[in-house]
Amino acid sequence: MFYYLIRKLLFLIDPEKAHFLTLKYLKIEKIQLFNFFRTFRKPLKEIKCMGLIFKNKLGAAAGIDKNGEYIEALSEMGFGFIEVGTVTPLPQIGNPKPRIFRIVSMEGIINRMGFNNLGIDNLIKNIKKSNFKGIIGVNIGKNKNTSIENAINDYLICIEKIYIYASYIAINISSPNTISLRNLQYGILFQNLLKKIKKKQRELQKKYFKYVPIAIKISPDLSKKELIIIAKQLIKYKIDAVIATNTTLDHSSVSGLKNSLEQGGLSGLPLQKKSTDIILILSKILKRKIPIIGVGGINSIASAKEKILSGATLIQIYSGLVYHGPKLVRRIIHHI
Template sequence: MLYPLLRPALFSLDPEDAHRFTLASLDIAHRLGLLNLLNLLPRATGKPVHVMGIDFPNPVGLAAGLDKDGAHINALAALGFGFIEIGTVTPRPQPGNPKPRLFRLPQGEALINRMGFNNLGVDNLVKNVEASGFTGVLGINIGKNKDTPNEQAVDDYLACLGAVYAHARYVTVNISSPNTQGLRELQKDEALDALLSAIKLRQSELAQRHGKYVPIALKIAPDLDDAQIAAIAALLMMHRIDAVIATNTTLARDAVAGLPYADETGGLSGAPVRAASTRVIAALAHHLKNEVPIIGVGGILSGADAQEKIAAGASLVQLYTGLIYRGPALVRECVQHLA
């Protein structure tokens, strides 16, 4: 109930400053036990779901990108999510792209970001996860460093996978951010085939070493045509990938043309990507025929939007930009709607 009152003040700040301030405030509230007071209020009863061999207390998760270094896991989990995904993390620390690199488009309920996988590196993330003591469902999203050529990208993914495997309930391979030059080329047939083959081989080796199987999800872009979606679906089934996340941000600007900041480079998220994301989910569901579960993300700003993703074929959903515009109440609304 407080967020609509706080939002104008937050929106008066630079978007990155507001992001840091909000996460720091959540951490303080969590340490003081204030977030636990939410448990005294009537809360939506989540509907548990079983996906990727994992029991999720409810199907509404936090998408990667909001907590890149895994420094705020417990505070975010206290908002009622059924699962938390942190990252994208890279093998080595990197600053990301030059600022400004995050833009609000309030009239379109959207964001444009060109962050560029800014993070403190996988070793730092692992330390944060260990320190959190988090026992809920944690996904870790992995990527490649900006200065790693695509020909060597598999090495970065394998390095990250090995580092996070013991600490994740599932691992997401991010090949769809538009903000690392050339990254989306890894979605193409031969490159994707080689990457998935190497990932699955390492997953098998790590499962034997650690005595547990950690599922692998692949995160793809909304800017794919039907033939590309069909080709990706075929590779997902051939390599027995455990899930697919649809979708990342879009490069399209039709839905926000003429709005302030609409011409900024980067990935567009929020309400304008909803239809494109749902289209990809529906196409994947058609080709995958229930063999690979789908996690739906993109433009969820209401419980009805979350239900739309499920109706299109998703088993789970994730939120990010909707939280910026709706606040924590969106989590409860989606959990309640899907229950």
């Protein structure tokens, strides 16, 4: 109830400003606010995935905390893991504002942020500063000015720098807001990417005596045929997990509604079924050889359970948090 009152005020202002105001508030208030709720928390069952121990199945999706500035506040909310980023080798400002749009009646969000972030070095500083001892995934991407032919290099730079600070690394090749990025999901570009990141992972494992799992984050706009090819390659290259899915370019489910014609990736409830369908197809091919992290439109306990029943070992949310607030996190983690 309390969050829905605050939401009324937050929804009067620009979505990007509302996002930062909320996170800043949570950062300041985190101790008082969440310690109160923690008193009522019962111990939860831990989950093993990618060789790591997660305190629960629900994570904060990439994009909520691009620069790792709110790791503790998000953890205090109850999330079992936090995926920070997307970060790129160099800082970049992203697309012009406004670049986030709400589709309130459908609990949807369209964003075209374009990897605005302060760069990998700044993220490392923030991770080092934080006292968080849980699972931090670091989601990495390529800089806008790096050509798609040289994109792999950007991923390798980020992997090399972040390796010892990340619990796992997520390779984002599915954001629709960086030109040609999604081409990395296909053919020889995809195979080369997988080959080179696995080689880098092996080198760094030897150097640091530490294995850091690597997950690939995919788009919901792939056909079944494309998904089958991707899944087979993931198995071939022994990728540690697949994150399904990023936002969709298909706005047909919100057509006619305010903001539906804005360019960018659609998330939230309108993405729910599409991402679940992708998880269902993937899980049939992967047969639990590679874990799936399910994300897209989770806005209730039922939709969280549906993702898990469809084959996801872990789940993440972003838009659901905007529409339902921190209570949704607590409700989900206590019921799945």
